Amino acid sequence: MYIYSATDIRAWDEYTILHEPITSIDLMERASQACAEWLQQYQQQTTTGFVIFCGKGNNGGDGLAIARLLAESDHPVTVYILEFGHKGTEDFQTNLARLHGSKAVIKFIPAEENIPALTAGDIIIDALLGSGLNRPLEGLTAKVVKHINQSGLEVIAIDIPSGLMVDSSSIGNTVITAQHTLSFQCYKPAFLVAENESFVGHLHILDIGLHPNFPLEHPAANRWINQALVQSIIKPRNKFAHKGTYGHAAIIAGSQGMMGAATLSAKACLRSGAGKLTTHIPAVGYTIMQIAVPEAMTYTAGKEYIELAVDLGKYDAIGAGPGWAQHDTHKALLESIFQQTTKALILDADALNTMAQHQQLLERLPRHTIITPHPKEFERLFGKSANDFDRIQLALKKAAHFKIIIVLKGRYTLVATPDGLAYFNSTGNPGMATGGSGDVLTGIITGLAAQGYTPSEAAIAGVFLHGLAGDLAAAYTSQESLIASDLVEYLGDAFHQLVL
Ligand SMILES: NC(=O)C1=CN([C@@H]2O[C@H](COP(=O)(O)OP(=O)(O)OC[C@H]3O[C@@H](n4cnc5c(N)ncnc54)[C@H](OP(=O)(O)O)[C@@H]3O)[C@@H](O)[C@H]2O)[C@@H](O)CC1
Numbered sequence: 256m257y258i259y260s261a262t263d264i265r266a267w268d269e270y271t272i273l274h275e276p277i278t279s280i281d282l283m284e285r286a287s288q289a290c291a292e293w294l295q296q297y298q299q300q301t302t303t304g305f306v307i308f309c310g311k312g313n314n315g316g317d318g319l320a321i322a323r324l325l326a327e328s329d330h331p332v333t334v335y336i337l338e339f340g341h342k343g344t345e346d347f348q349t350n351l352a353r354l355h356g357s358k359a360v361i362k363f364i365p366a367e368e369n370i371p372a373l374t375a376g377d378i379i380i381d382a383l384l385g386s387g388l389n390r391p392l393e394g395l396t397a398k399v400v401k402h403i404n405q406s407g408l409e410v411i412a413i414d415i416p417s418g419l420m421v422d423s424s425s426i427g428n429t430v431i432t433a434q435h436t437l438s439f440q441c442y443k444p445a446f447l448v449a450e451n452e453s454f455v456g457h458l459h460i461l462d463i464g465l466h467p468n469f470p471l472e473h474p475a476a477n478r479w480i481n482q483a484l485v486q487s488i489i490k491p492r493n494k495f496a497h498k499g500t501y502g503h504a505a506i507i508a509g510s511q512g513m514m515g516a517a518t519l520s521a522k523a524c525l526r527s528g529a530g531k532l533t534t535h536i537p538a539v540g541y542t543i544m545q546i547a548v549p550e551a552m553t554y555t556a557g558k559e560y561i562e563l564a565v566d567l568g569k570y571d572a573i574g575a576g577p578g579w580a581q582h583d584t585h586k587a588l589l590e591s592i593f594q595q596t597t598k599a600l601i602l603d604a605d606a607l608n609t610m611a612q613h614q615q616l617l618e619r620l621p622r623h624t625i626i627t628p629h630p631k632e633f634e635r636l637f638g639k640s641a642n643d644f645d646r647i648q649l650a651l652k653k654a655a656h657f658k659i660i661i662v663l664k665g666r667y668t669l670v671a672t673p674d675g676l677a678y679f680n681s682t683g684n685p686g687m688a689t690g691g692s693g694d695v696l697t698g699i700i701t702g703l704a705a706q707g708y709t710p711s712e713a714a715i716a717g718v719f720l721h722g723l724a725g726d727l728a729a730a731y732t733s734q735e736s737l738i739a740s741d742l743v744e745y746l747g748d749a750f751h752q753l754v755l
């Protein structure tokens with residue numbers, strides 16, 4: 256599934272009108288019906304008043320149609336139309352004419368003194384501006400939005416909170432703060448970044464039946480990692496497989512006091528289907544690893560810190576970095592890993608911090624290395640970004656420059672590939688914001704890469720399975736109680752859900 260820009264969404268709209276075919280006003284009716292149905296399910300008492308703020312574009316047109324549909328179901332509805340000069344789009348005008356025949360009360364806001372007082376208990380519907388927004392809100396529009404935000408009432412935004420840019424940062428702008436956003440057909444870039452969380456609230460994507468052929472003919476660089484995509488990647492195991500079939504993985508991890516990171520990565524690697532695993536750890540962790548992960552072979556070098564890794568050429572995938580801590584031998588260790596790597600390499604945590612301190616190492620990264628920074632590690636490596644959109648662009652730029660795969664972790668983890676594609680992961684939950692979650696991810700991606708999945712495939716499937724394991728674990732144990740070990744325990748159920 257693609258994540259479209261505002262321009263692409265408009266094109267999909269027009270494509271549907273032309274090819275279904277359907278008139279523009281009927282498409283608006285379909286979108287509005289989907290919203291009205293959602294609203295009535297959400298608020299079943301017909302005594303609840305809806306106060307609907309409409310602009311004069313098609314987002315306002317949606318608001319007018321929703322008003323009529325709610326009034327027909329005996330909800331008290333008051334509509335406020337914000338006057339900004341022009342008379343409104345054609346579909347806005349048609350819906351205004353249709354609304355005149357209904358029980359809804361229609362009022363206009365031509366000036367600040369007409370901004371209405373809002374009544375406790377009312378639900379506000381924001382249909383002021385949608386995907387046609389082309390500049391920050393100002394003047395009367397900004398005042399209305401601030402008034403709504405200050406009311407403290409529940410706000411439900413139609414398509415996108417008014418004032419929020421679809422494809423770029425809205426930091427510092429006046430934007431509706433919604434508790435729910437009912438958006439049409441597909442995710443938009445604005446919904447995927449942490450900086451917009453407080454505006455969007457709970458997001459609901461409503462299917463309004465835009466033409467299914469459009470995505471087939473218009474691939475986009477921004478993509479959604481969902482079950483269908485991962486099912487197309489993960490292959491069932493061969494009937495006559497033996498342990499050599501699924502690769503030999505190495506996890507180079509751990510230090511005094513951080514052997515947990517190494518064991519979590521190792522377990523996750525094995526639970527992801529790798530045929531064999533050897534762990535390279537410091538001597539201090541030998542007994543811990545042998546007891547915690549008896550399935551893994553173990554090689555030790557260094558006492559409290561891993562200092563040397565030898566004979567790496569035989570591995571199909573190497574995961575390095577979890578629990579290394581900071582030590583002055585790590586630069587040489589990384590250089591030696593780079594030299595010996597023949598196949599896949601996954602770098603996380605302190606391996607990334609070491610590269611951040613010795614930037615020249617970046618230039619020596621083997622091609623198609625996967626790095627898995629969280630935003631702070633990303634910043635240490637590549638510098639600060641002014642906003643989340645810039646950070647995504649920077650990740651794509653660096654992925655292309657160094658020919659690597661960057662897994663930028665977060666709510667919607669980004670997998671940026673060297674060919675300029677940005678995959679956003681759909682699974683996961685805040686229960687996973689707990690120490691060790693990232694170590695599990697490193698193990699999963701290493702385990703997948705060892706089996707011969709390409710680095711991009713391993714990263715995409717890895718983040719999805721990791722998040723899905725988190726969702727299944729949270730459903731059982733709650734987000735609060737979730738710990739990283741649970742992610743390993745639920746990986747099996749996550750694979751089951753793919754129904755191979
Ligand atoms: N795509 C779909 O699937 C479907 C989409 N549908 C709906 O259509 C909506 C998009 O409609 P839309 O294009 O008419 O845009 P919308 O945001 O209502 O108005 C934009 C107009 O406002 C203006 N303007 C811009 N910025 C401004 C500002 N800061 N302050 C003040 N004014 C500003 C600007 O005009 P300008 O002033 O620049 O001449 C621009 O022309 C979409 O969100 C969804 O709800 C459904 O009905 C059917 C299926």
Ligand SMILES: Nc1ncnc2c1ncn2[C@@H]1O[C@H](COP(=O)(O)OP(=O)(O)O)[C@@H](O)[C@H]1O
Pocket residue numbers: 629664665666667668682683684685686687688689690691692693694695696721722
């Ligand atoms: N709010 C969230 N929603 C979804 N996934 C999350 C959330 N918080 C954290 N995660 C996931 O958990 C992992 C945390 O990794 P990281 O920050 O490296 O943790 P650690 O260093 O403790 O292992 C990442 O894969 C991230 O995507």
Ligand SMILES: [K+]
Pocket residue numbers: 314381382383384385412413414415416417
């Ligand atoms: K809106």
